[in-house]
Amino acid sequence: xxxxxxxxxxxxxxxxxxxxxxxxxxxxxxxxxxxxxxxxxxxxxxxxxxxxxxxxxxxxxxxxxxxxxxxxxxxxxxxxxxxxxxxxxxxxxxxxx
Numbered sequence: 001x002x003x004x005x006x007x008x009x010x011x012x013x014x015x016x017x018x019x020x021x022x023x024x025x026x027x028x029x030x031x032x033x034x035x036x037x038x039x040x041x042x043x044x045x046x047x048x049x050x051x052x053x054x055x056x057x058x059x060x061x062x063x064x065x066x067x068x069x070x071x072x073x074x075x076x077x078x079x080x081x082x083x084x085x086x087x088x089x090x091x092x093x094x095x096x097x
Contacts, residue, residue: 011062015055022051
C-alpha cells in the first residue's frame with residue numbers, strides 16, 4: 001500500500017467517524033424528544049452543518065474538494081450564537097463535535 005492509499009483510507013475512516021457522531025447525536029436527540037420543537041430543529045441543523053464542514057475539510061486535505069473554506073465555520077458559529085439560544089444549549093451543541 002502506498003502512502004497516498006494509506007492517507008486516503010485514513011480520510012475515509014475519519015469521515016466515517018464524523019458520520020457516526022452525527023448519527024449518534026440524531027439518535028439520542030430523537031429518543032429524548034417525542035415532539036421536536038424549534039430548539040431541537042436548531043440543534044439538529046447545527047450538528048448537520050458542522051458534520052458537513054468536517055467532511056469538506058477532510059476531503060480538501062486529500063485534494064478531493066476545492067471549495068473548502070476554513071473561515072466558513074467561524075462565521076457559521078458566530079451566526080449560530082446570534083440566534084438567541086441559552087448558553088447551556090449553545091455550549092452543549094458546539095462542544096458535541
